Amino acid sequence: MIADHLGLSAAAVSRVLNGAPAAKSIPKPTQDRILAAAKQFNYRPNVLARSLRRGHSMTVGVLLPEVSEGYATLVLAGVEQALLQAGYVFYLVSHHHQAERVENAQTMFVERFVDGIVAIDTVLARHTELPTITVSCPDEQEGMTNIVLNHRRAAELAIDHLSGLGHREIAFIKGQAFSSDTEPRWQAIRHAASRAGITVDPLLVASLEGDSPTHEPGYFAAQRLLASGSSFTALFTFNDVSAIGAIRALREAGLRVPQDVSVVGFDDVQSAAFQNPGLTTVRQPLKTMGMLAAETLVQRIAAPPEHPAPKQLVIDPEFVVRESTCPPAPRRKT
Amino acid sequence: MIADHLGLSAAAVSRVLNGAPAAKSIPKPTQDRILAAAKQFNYRPNVLARSLRRGHSMTVGVLLPEVSEGYATLVLAGVEQALLQAGYVFYLVSHHHQAERVENAQTMFVERFVDGIVAIDTVLARHTELPTITVSCPDEQEGMTNIVLNHRRAAELAIDHLSGLGHREIAFIKGQAFSSDTEPRWQAIRHAASRAGITVDPLLVASLEGDSPTHEPGYFAAQRLLASGSSFTALFTFNDVSAIGAIRALREAGLRVPQDVSVVGFDDVQSAAFQNPGLTTVRQPLKTMGMLAAETLVQRIAAPPEHPAPKQLVIDPEFVVRESTCPPAPRRKT
DNA sequence: CGCCTTTGGGCAAACCTTTGCCTAAACCGA
DNA sequence: TCGGTTTAGGCAAAGGTTTGCCCAAAGGCG
Known part of the structure; x- marks a missing residue:
């Protein structure tokens, strides 16, 4: 369209606008005319046509469990930022x-x-040819890179903190089975506990149930723990929203947090600091993980990895102490 | 490609696969062959090529302030669901x-x-030719539909609740200037207050500052209110996250919620029910609003509205009473 | 047998860029 | 003057569908 206007061919216009190597055979004045006309008409190449021809679309697909859920959307924020920066949508x-x-x-x-x-x-439902980066996903498919938290370290941070405060009777709320982090984290917790000389009472282990991404599963899991009859002075939950739900259940049962039960969350979502009490938690650098994922992906798109792609990028957690933990009361049964 | 395999033309394949009217001149057996081959090769028409030809892409653009923020992502959840259902991405x-x-x-x-x-x-930065639906946006551009909350009603619900409990000295935290709801809601609040015979003390009005979508702006706004020297027995905030931030500031100042200060939030985000104390708040049916937006949009895409598009779709809020409000203490100065 | 109508589907343009290959003119040196 | 090189850009295919228009063969009717 802009070509017609200048009496040139679309080829010439394309070459100039894309700074193609072949454009060097087009004299400066002509190039300027093209550039000027492009600006004047506010010309934008048709992305569909371009993608069709070039075979790539400058688009990536992002999958997450819920669109309105703290954990995944914090990762998403990082993904978005890095993707945008690289010109992808x-x-x-x-x-x-x-x-x-x-x-x-x-x-x-x-x-x-x-x-x-x-x-x-x-x-993922099946193997894909497309370059793929996963964040907190379990399966290690051929050639796909997984960004994972250092669960070992995360578990140690939490367990050592509680154990250091003097807690021995610790209850746990595991994640749902469908959550990728559930199993590896649980393994790490068992390991850290035994290292700290703490035995895990099977009666003090509950799992989140149902696929609601809200606080309810944590609330009900805590109720089940209370009903089990075993006493505990501390609770380590799968994530912060569960912790918040659990705290409510504890309070409704007449228990004070942290005086009667210390609670440690996981993730450090934005609201964790503003809970009452402020939530002690294992912080995952979620946004960073998202950015890393996106950066790794665009890199891989640009240049397919030489031979075997690195399988995992392991990220270290931090521990954030707030108000939901303290030493256990000298003597108290639940 | 599938055409070659059957010795037919791409045209025939296209017509059959799309159930085009012209396909009726193609006999059943041939149609079956095409369908069978398509299934066998798991054939998917190239969406790019199709979009290029057809001039539409079955794609919509969604704009929001933050990708990881409770309010907008709850709307987004509704948008996504309705869009997906209609076959859009x-x-x-x-x-x-x-x-x-x-x-x-x-x-x-x-x-x-x-x-x-x-x-x-x-x-929006400028007028657009594209069919556009906004949720909680202020400007009324030609032909664009806006889904808005009934601010009038929302303000009345909150003010009447507080006033009914006996509160007369009410503090307010307004939204940031860039937030579309800020002005209309504030107008509605002034109106509802005067209707209830409550005067708004200018010293008891703070605004969220900074563009952080987290709890901090509410926290600092509450601190400014406390520093103003005027006493208040209730606080009505622009949204739930601000309320949560504000509650923390109040508590740090030695005030109990709700005994010393009642707090009413806005939105009813997922965590509102699980706060300590549970947050009394004006519920916006965010997901519903998102679905409505998306449904209205696909409708408009399919059939451009006759003449003047309806300008606004007004949604009614609900009021949710939890634990953060109670009658004011008989006598107490802040 | 000749004409008309279905039947069955092909042709090619259009959607818009990109890119490998080519060429006509000009220029340059010998 | 002639051959070679550079200049300046054109040609056309390719990417995969969709769709308006067309046509050939067959069948039906008079």
Whole structure:
């Protein structure tokens, strides 16, 4: 269209606008005319046509469990920032931990020629040819890089903190089975506990149930722990929202946090610092992990890795002490 | 490709697969062959090519302030669900309330041939030809529909609740200037207050400052209110996260909520019910608003509205009483 | 047998760029 | 003057669908 106006061919225009090497055979004045006309008409190449021809779309697909949930959206914030910076845009789709939705999303992604995939807390439905980076996903598929937390370290931080305060009777709330972090973190906790000489009472282990991403599962899990009859002076939950839900259950049962029960959360979501009491928690640098994922992905898109892609990028957690933990009361039964 | 395999033309394949009217001149057996082959090869038409030809992309652009923030992502959840149901996918971009980022996003949207735009709590940078639905946006551009809360009703619910409990000295935390709801809601509050015979002490009005979407602005705003020297028995904040931040500031100042100060939030985000104390708040049906926005948009994409599009869809709030409000103490100065 | 109508589907343009290959003119040196 | 090189950009294919228009063969009717 701009070519017609100048009496040139579309080829020339394309070359100049893209700074193609072949453009060096086009004299400066002509180039300037093209540039000027492009500016004048506010010309934008049709991205669809370009993608069709070039075979890539400058788009990536992002998968997460819930679109409105603290954990994944904090990762997403990092992903977005890094992606934008690199000139990519993304499709977002949530799957609510349903395999079918993941599957559909994956086919949608290939249909629409995304250049890569970022999957947050997601188990992929099948192997994909597309460059893929996962955040907190369990399976190690061929050639895909996984950004994971150092669970070992995370568990030690929490257990050593509680153990250092004098707690021996510690209750746990595990994650849902579908959550990728649940198993590795639980392994790490068992390991850290035994290292600290703490035995894990099976009666003091509850799991989050249901697929609600809200506080309720933690609330009910804590109620089950209280009903189990075993006493405990501390509680370590799978994440912060569960912790908040659990604290409510504890309080409703007449227990004070932290005087009667210390509570340690996980993630350090934005609201953790503003809880009452402020939540002691294991901080995951979620935004950083998201940025790392996106950066790794665009790198991989630009240049496929030489031989075997690095399988894992391990991120270290921090521990944040606030008000929800203290030494156990000298004597008290739940 | 599938055409070659069957010795047919791409045209025939296209017509059959799309159930085009012209397909009726193709006999059943041939149609079956095409369908079978498509299934066998798991054939997916190239969406890029199709969009290029058809002139629409089955994609919409979604704009919001922050990707990890309770309010907008709850709306987003509704948008996503309705969009998915209608077969659309979306680009997500956050703008952090920066006009330039909104502008860039808008040009990106037209470059990529989105079929429409959903803008959540966003002031658009310029007029757009694209079908656009906004949620909680102030400006009434030609032909664009805005989903808004019934601020009048919302303010009355909160003010009448506090006034009914006996509160007369009420402090307020207004939203940031860039937030679309700030002005209309404030107008509504003044109106409701005067209707209830309550005078608004200018010293008892603070505004959220800074563009952080977290609890801090509310925390600092509450501190400024406390420092103002005027006493108050109740506080009505712009949203729940501010309320949570404010509660922390109050508590740090030695005030108990609700015994010394009642607090009413706004939105009813997921964590509101699990705060300590549980937050009394004005509930916006955010997910519903998101769904409504998306449904209205796809409708408008399918069939441009007859003449003048309805300008506004007004949604009614609910009031949720929890534990952060109670009658004021008989006598107490802050 | 000749004409008309279905039947069955092909042709090619259009959507818009990108890119490998090519060429016509000009210029330059011998 | 002639051959070679550079200049300046054009040609056309390719990427995969969609769709308006067209046509050939077959069948039906008079």
